[in-house]
Amino acid sequence: MPVPRSAIPERPFIRRVTEAEYTSIQQAEKARVEAEREQNREPLLSLAAHIQSVWQAAQRAKVDVEQTLLQCARQRNGEYDPSVLAELREEGDTDPIYMLLTNIKCRAAESWLRDVELPPGDKPWAITHTPVPDLPEHLQAQIVQQVETELTQYMMQFGFDALTPDMVQERMEEIEAEIKKREIEAAKKDAESLETLIDDELTEGGFYQAIGSFISDLTTYPAAFLKGPIVRKKKALTWTTNRAGETVPAIAEKFTRNYCAPSPYDIYPSPGARNIQDGPLVERIRLRRSDLESCIGVEGFSGSAIQGVLQLYGEGGLENWLGIDQERADVEGRSNVHDDPDPPIEALEFWGAAQGRKLLEWGMDRKTVPDANKDYAVTAWLVGHFVVMARINPHPLGKRPYYSTAYEKINNQIWGKCPPILMRDVQRICNAVARAMVRNMGFASGPQAEISTDRVDPGEDIENVYPLKVWKTKDPMGTGRPAVNFFQPDPLTEILLRVYEYFFLQASEQTGIPQYIYGAEEGVKGAGKTASGLGMLMNAATKTLRGVIFHIDDDVIRPAIMEHWLHVMLYDKHIPKKGDINVVVRASEYLIIAEQLQLRLTEYLRETNNPADLEIMGLEGRAALHRAAVKNLKLPEEVIPTAAELEQRRIVAERQAAAMEVGPPPQGKKGASVDAAGGRSGEQVRMNR
DSSP states (O other), X not given: OOOOGGGSOOOTTSOOOOHHHHHHHHHHHHHHHHHHHHHTSHHHHHHHHHHHHHHHHHHHHTHXXXXXXXXXXXXXXXXXXXXHHHHHHHTTOSSOOOXXXXXXXXXXXXXXXXXXXXXXXXXXXXXXXXXXXOXXXXXXXXXXXXXXXXXHHHHHHHOGGGOOHHHHHHHHHHHHHXXXXXXXXXXXXXXXXXXXXXXHHHHHTTHHHHHHHHHHHHHHSSOEEEEEEEEEEEEEEEEEEOTTSOEEEEEEEEEEEEEEOOOGGGEEEOTTOSSTTSSOEEEEEEEOHHHHHTTTTSTTBOHHHHHHHHHHHTTTOBOOOOTTHHHHXXXXXXXXXXXXXXXXXXXXXXEEEEEHHHHHHHTOOTTTOOOTTSEEEEEEEEETTEEEEEEEOOSTTOOOSEEEEOSBOOTXXXXXXXXXXXXXXXXXXXXXXXXXXXXXXXXXXXXEEEEOGGGBOTXXXXXXXXXXXXXXXXXXXXXXXXXXXXXXXXXXXXXXHXXXXXXXXXXXXXXXXXXXXXXXXXXXXXXXXXXXHHHHHHHHHTHHHHHHHHHHIIIIIHHHHHHHHHHHHHHOTTSXXXXXXXXXXXXXXXXXXXXXXXXXXXXXXXXXXXXXXHHHHHHHHHHHHHHHHHHHTTOOGGXXXXXXXXXXXXXXHHHHHHHHHHOOOSOOSTTOOBOTTSOBXXXXXXXXX
16 A cells, blocks of 8 residues: 655655756756866866966965065064964063055055056046158058149140259158148148047056056065956947837947956966066966856857856855965954855966977867977966866967066065065064053153062052052161051153154155155155245155156056057057057156146246247247146136137238228218328318318
8 A cells, every 4th residue: 555645754864956956957067077088188287287386386486575575565464473363462561553555655645646657637648649650551552643733734735844852852751741740730630539549448448447456466475466458248228219219228248448457466477587577477366156167158168067067166256375365364354254154266367388289189270279299378367176178378479468567676586575674673673662661651650669578468458559548557677667668650751752753764765765755744854844945855855756667657657558559450440540649657757747848848937928938939839838738727628719710810910900991981971982191082072162
């Protein structure tokens, strides 16, 4: 007799799934097995082993740098290193004071660099055309054809003997100069249009936000990094028209060029790298499930490998924990990183060389990898033991999209020096002096007592002291000396303050960040008390920071904009291809002295406002000066007339002057005429009568 289903006891620890869920689980497991089988092929095993070996070598070489990074972060946060804090607590200082000098200097430098590199309403770069553009062949042929036509007409009119070689050469130079002038004007307009396009893409791709994070890292760590342009597919809000003709919002996916500032903790150069482009490079990146899922079907990514990664690490995540990770999480304020309900999946992004045979086995086209024995510049993602992505470096010169510099560079090294390193000794001394000062102030805050215990009554509480207390003592020997002796410890605050102030001023010398750059008035004497004198001091004091600006411009801003322009030229088919352009970094050449330039321009406008100078430069020159001043003040340039408008005004003025010299047309009352003397002949006739 069959047992009814209701009589079967429930087993709560067994998960019940539907048929669809069971099928999905089987498919996922099948994908994982397929991915494991694919990854176990020799070429992929070899590629994964190569990436792992590069990663391990770079990790070992960065051990000392990692400790320096942690020290710099703690120093800016106002925290003692664990070993120093343990020693201080052993000495009895359970909560030692920490003077935030490093944080003050770093914030001042960061603010100043942001003002220069990210000025409101402006940008630290510009695109200009080359001074003398090269004329293409068709324009050169046009010059020859035009000269031939003109000379033929000239010879037909004046004869062959009237033409000389000098006349031919002179005319060709005139026509070439006219065409070059037109080409320069066209190139200027093209450069302005391209500059607007790139600026829009940089804004949309987070370039300026990344520069802000980069500057923060630069003032905190011995090196800072910028990455981009990286093409990503993202959702964006667009507006479209429905069937009723109404404008409604819609979501569309589009490819954008993005930028970010990777953390110095996550960048691992090769042990012998002299710069960011030298040797292999590995970056630790953290991905969410959605990030990996969006890569399925993208060229260069393995769908089966991604499915295998999601099957293994989709729920629990994957973290290749290093020795410094918990300390890093603490200094970055992420102590509870383990409680993330959606843990990330860590990947190693590899940039380096790989053998063509391995890439062919991966599935790359023979046209992309023509030589199986040659090494190619590639990029790859390694998640666990899965190579989820491998592709040829798209840059025509094999460059990787990373840029780096340091606050104070060291030749042939990626890692340099930063304000926390430069003022570390000063910070330690000021901390020690501050701790000594606090202890001394505690000691000297009240009197201390020396008590002869053999003369005090045994029932007396010698530790309980209050006003008007009566001490019960005895003097069997008759010494006459007091049993209780009060004395005041000497306060050493003034001496300690002088020591503190000396080393505090040394911080400005060592970092190149003076006090008055962030508004402090102490230490500013003499000429610094006046506005012009303080301006001169600021101008002289910022020479160190100008060097930092040059580092940022030459190592980061200029190459990043050049690479973005190159990416646009290579992959945007609707953009006209122009090669005669220059990227001008304006922070080091212009923005740093923008205020001084504006003052000098104002002075020049005032000094040249006289008839002699006006006769030399004319209205056109005066208008050009006004346009420059208006542009610097961020005012609309339309208030200044153009050269064509000035010319039209001149013509109108000349015509009016000529008309006034001739006099008005002969018009008078009916029957009267105007004679040469200006009188009316009709009136004279009447008067004669």
